[in-house]
Amino acid sequence: MINTDSLTDEQLISLVREKDQELYGIIIRRYQTRLAHYLRKFIPDADALEDVLQEVFIKTYRNLYGFNVNKKFSPWIYRIAHNEALNHLKKQAKVAVSLDEKEWQIIDERKDVKEEVDASFTKKLVEKGLASLKEKYREPLILYFFEQKTYEEISDILRIPRSTVGTLILRGKSMLKQSLK
Amino acid sequence: MVDQDKKIEDKIMVEIKSGRLKLRSKYIFLAEKLGLGSAFVLSLILAVLFFNLVLFYLKASDGLGYLSFGSRGWLAFLESFPYLLVTSLVILIVIAGLIIRKTGMAYKRPFGYWAMGLVVFVLLAGTVLAFTNIAERIEARAYGRHPAGFLMRPFLERGFAGRHRGLAGRVIKVTEDYLGVQTPEQVERISLKHLEMPLREPVEDGMFVMAVGEQKDGIFEAKMIRVVEEGEMPMVGRGVHRRFGPLPLPPPRHF
Secondary structure, three states, rough: OOOHHHOOOHHHHHHEEOOOOOEEEHHHHHHHHHHHHOOOOOOOOOHHHHHHHHHEEEEHHHHHHHHHOOOHHHHHHHHHHHHHHHHHHHOOOOOOOOOOHHHHHHHHHHHHHHHOOOOOOOEEEEEHHHHHHHHHHHHHHHHHOOOOOOHHHHHHHOOOOOHHHHHHHHHHHHHHHHHHH | HHHHHHHHHHHHHHHHHHOOOOOHHHHHHHHHHHHHHHEEEEEEHHHHHHHHHHHHHHHHHOOHHHHHHHHHHHHHHHHHOOOOHHHHHEEEEHHHHHHHHHHOOOOOHHHHHHHHHHHHHHHHHHHOOOOOHHHHHHHHHHHOOOOOOOHHHHHHHHHOOOOOOOOEEEEEEEEEEEEEEEEEOEEEEEOOOOOOOOOOOOOOOOOOEEEEEEEEOOEEEEEEEEEEEEHHHHHHHHHHHHHHOOOOOOOOOOO
């Protein structure tokens, strides 16, 4: 009997591919809350979110042999979620970004934003500001501030150079600040 | 939320256990990788080869020679330019660039960096290849009986095609006002009546000449003309030899 708790995602994927496909349930358990949290920034509707999340796990499973086990699994599955979110957004004309209380704490913990976003700004304003940002600025901001991803991981998820991630976050913050003024 | 999470997990696991949701075969991914890798290598090799052919074409055909006539030679040069070769070269580099993007291996650096790298590689490798005789061999095969060589003919044939603004070939007949000239395509008649400058040296049968002017009613009205060495435009020389063979020897003199 394998103690799956001590296995890394990558080791689990190897086992799912070669030995026991039912272990995929553990991957789902490990990622569904995190991915739901991430996707909620793009898909406020609960039913639509569930459909997209399910599609993400189905696509991930189908393409498991396309994953390189020498790399990190997390950016790979986030990449699939990102693509699915974009596909969903293409079908939607307008997007709203919603933040919960915990995310407000995260924003406060991340250095610059607290200084840049004046304390008097309301939650609604930030939601509106984020929603008004272009996709290319919004996504790195969400991944960095709300998903706690590093520049390296964001680079892997969005398939853009690490230096570009930094630039987009910086510009995104500045645009967000402008839109909140 | 916990119930919802469980619902998704259950749904997917039921699909997996029932066999309705399957892993895509590893061989599909392998084939995809190999296919893209091969396409990338092939497009890169062809780009290098085509750049080498562009260099060869410019060096061996009559095109660059027309520029020696100054502004009058520009139209003839543009007419003889290997557009198909250059366009194919650009398309091949774009294909190689698109494959780099598609594979997603190269996103760690800006795409411009890779595009620049591709162009530099093609230019360098193509220039190195110019020191070999590969382009001459391609030309020989294109105009020989080699079936694969035949595919290369459209890329090179502009070097042998008739032109409206320029003409280059071997002189076979000389009169006061006209020259008979063999080009790789046919025998042309050059009128010398409208020359802006007289010929610097007397023209004889077997010499190679290059002229700029205009085709009018089947006669090429030369504005400028000069005698050239066959080695200055070997592609034209080879074209003429292929079409007409060597110049017949003069009749033996009887003493």
